[in-house]
Amino acid sequence: MDRKVRVLVAKPGLDGHDRGAKIIARALRDSGYEVIYTGIRQTPDMIAEAALQEDVDVVGLSILSGAHMALVPRVMEKLKELGMGDVVVLVGGIIPDEDVQTLLDMGVAGVFGPGTLTSEIVETIEKALGRQLA
């Protein structure tokens, strides 16, 4: 068995600032994950379909535009529709404190702002997947 955790990193919405998403993608690669990077301006439909085709364990959404309360639920809904409801969803970007709990209540496994350590993200992923950290 050669099980590798696969992570989709996507940027939904209209802002084109993808440096953060790229840095996270690279950091997750360096943590041993197979990271599928899809680029900017992805619709929720595109993200869910890519997650399905790539059969990922984790979907990471990078959102800086402030539209997270609209975009995140739509991505999660779409994932459920495609039978991918058990995928771990993470959100990164500029998320106001008052929205964090709402996102977590929706089923998001972690919300990460600027300055988050990679180890923190890895820990959240491993915990959500029920794996033992090596």
Place this chain on the structure above:
Amino acid sequence: MDLTTVEGLTSALEAGNRRALARVISHIENNTELAMPLLAALYPKSGRAHIIGVTGAPGTGKSTLVNQLAGAYRRRDMTVGVIAIDPTSPFSGGALLGDRVRMRDLAGDPGVFIRSMATRGSLGGLAQATDDVIMALDAAGFDRIIIETVGVGQSEVEIASAAYTTVVVEAPGLGDEVQAIKAGILEIADIFAVNKADREGVDRTVMALKMMLNLGAPEKFQVMHHGRMLPVNLPEPEKLPRGWTPPVLKTVAISGEGAEALMEAIENHRLYLEQSGGRILRDRLRAATELRVILRDYLLEELLARTDPGELEILVEAVARREVDPYTAVRQLVHKTAD
């Protein structure tokens, strides 16, 4: 629909369920307990798709060209499966698979299925499980399967044994032509696409390629398979069909210029292979290579499973201390275990 059993997965895959196909590919890639029975169930249903390899140096525009090529096939109402391969980092074991970024035109099209694969330690430009993933897409009924290799340098030519038609992508201004001669990449090309043809120097690159081709292509035999050198006896090599001169096409992948012509060249090559009997030869070559690789892996696994680890350790020590040479040690080991 039960996507946890072999029967459930195979029947859903055949019915066109994309989730089932994605799950099957994961089982194959991760070599789970279901992998072997799935491969056995799907193998008889494969063999219909035309398999196209797209290879070339990093930065020549392979992904963008694949995006355009798949689009051209879609306009002809053909379904397309894409396997995009990127390297696994030898340091972390992780991988950054970014080919989808250039294939966003294909998103949302139910006639297209894209799967990114990491090489996971394989060195020949493909991933270890590529052949089996091709088979799964083939069994799922895609008309054309396009494989994009990692950016190859000089010896990663194993795509030629996985694909029926190999497209080598070049771009102007990427080092001199000697690189291409060294690479062995001239020999594997069925079609050349000189991409970024809107740039300066494109005519020189086209000319150089054409001149090289006129020197006459050597007889092909592919002995690399997933990074391993393998002696392959070609079935009567003198019967290999001649008479195909690789066309050199100009493309501009960003604008889509030349994509139709590239598709037509691929289809011509497909017809040529069918009419000349070349497809049957390639199938046999593929089967021979595949069997050898699997046999080798299987024997190694079986032998190691039957070998006492302590005994192996003693032999390693003996070889390290130069008391016995490694060849004799292997012979001892094999004969002892086989008895």
